[in-house]
Amino acid sequence: MGNKPRIISILILITFLVGCQNYTVVHENDVNYPSINPMPEGYQVSISLFFPQKKSDILVEEVRKVNLGNKTLEAAVIDELLKGTRNEKLRKVIPNGAKMLSIHLQGSVAYVNFNKRLIKEKISENDEVLIIYSIVNSLTAIENIDKVQILIEGEKREKYNRHKLNEPIGFSNLLLEAPYNNPGDILEEYYSALLDRDFRKMFMMETGQDVNETKYNIFAAYYEVKQLGLAHYEINNIEIIKYDNETIVLYNLNLYYTDGRIIKSNWMEMKLQYDDNRFLITLIKNYE
Numbered sequence: 001m002g003n004k005p006r007i008i009s010i011l012i013l014i015t016f017l018v019g020c021q022n023y024t025v026v027h028e029n030d031v032n033y034p035s036i037n038p039m040p041e042g043y044q045v046s047i048s049l050f051f052p053q054k055k056s057d058i059l060v061e062e063v064r065k066v067n068l069g070n071k072t073l074e075a076a077v078i079d080e081l082l083k084g085t086r087n088e089k090l091r092k093v094i095p096n097g098a099k100m101l102s103i104h105l106q107g108s109v110a111y112v113n114f115n116k117r118l119i120k121e122k123i124s125e126n127d128e129v130l131i132i133y134s135i136v137n138s139l140t141a142i143e144n145i146d147k148v149q150i151l152i153e154g155e156k157r158e159k160y161n162r163h164k165l166n167e168p169i170g171f172s173n174l175l176l177e178a179p180y181n182n183p184g185d186i187l188e189e190y191y192s193a194l195l196d197r198d199f200r201k202m203f204m205m206e207t208g209q210d211v212n213e214t215k216y217n218i219f220a221a222y223y224e225v226k227q228l229g230l231a232h233y234e235i236n237n238i239e240i241i242k243y244d245n246e247t248i249v250l251y252n253l254n255l256y257y258t259d260g261r262i263i264k265s266n267w268m269e270m271k272l273q274y275d276d277n278r279f280l281i282t283l284i285k286n287y288e
Contacts, residue, residue: 043067047077048141050176051090052130057180059130059137059172062087074110074145075103077138093130095120101154108146109168110139116153119160126180128160129243133172140171163240172244174274183249183272184238186279190270191233191253199223206281232256247272247279 044067050059062085066076078100084092097117104111112135123131136148147168149156157165162184186205193201199220207215234254241248249270255263271283 045073045076047073047080048138049077049081049085050134050137050141051085051087052093052134054089054091057126057130057175058178059133059175060087060090061141061176062090072103073142074105074112074139075100077142078103078112078135081134081138093127093134094118095131105145108144109149110142110145110147111149111151112139113151113154118150119152119157121161123161125162125182125184129163129175129180129240132160132163132165132169133175133243136169137171137175146170159239162238163243167241169242170244172242174244178274178277180243181274181279183240183243183247183270183279184235186272186281187235187238187249187251187270190281191235194223194227195230195233197224197227208275208278208280227255229258229261230255231258245274247274 044065046063046065049062049064051062052059064080064086066080068076071079082094082098082100095117097115099115099117101113101115103113118131132150135150139145139148147170149168150165151157152165159165190202190205193199193205200216202223203216203219206219233256234252236252236254237250239250241250249272251268251270253265253268255265257263265286265288267287269283269285269287270281272279273282274280
């Protein structure tokens, strides 16, 4: 009985002290909200990374198990990609010094922000496309990511050197099936055939077959008249919008004729369709 007043006094004191404490309520959207990793410590997940072969410009999948820790899955993919391949038959293509500054998802698009060391001006076009799609294919292998927007120092870049970067890019199946086939070479081959008046070669590049003589004769007669006296051509400012089974090439074209005429087209589009181990030209359009 004698201890009862003492216990009551202690409870009153505790209640008073607790009541004097200041508590800050942290909401889920606040900056200070603690990150919660849904994966238990030590839990590993499988990720797919894409690296080019050493002896061919084909991307190959490399499956790797990683512990996410406090990282998101997409951040872990880029971190592992920057470390390079573990397969002696593959090679790292992303430039040394390239770093991921941030990555976030907006809908089904991953926005990945790199420092400016990702861009190399003196680089082969083959390596350029392999850099882009090593990143894009690795991220779009994640189930909820359909496209990737590559940013440089937080800004959209119009293009790498030739390949466009100003819009989100999707997975390229073609680079898993065949070595990179430079669309710029197809432009040169087509207009070189035009200059040489090799209309049959042009027809083959557009149709993929040489059996319909009626269609070929109409085709040849059109170019025979339209391009009479062509002496020289120039192709400039080639830009490639995505590289896959369907590829779009933008370019400037100047045609020079023996009578002194110069026809300049500042916005040409060529659409290519990959079929039977080669690209066929499905559209040539002048937007001027």
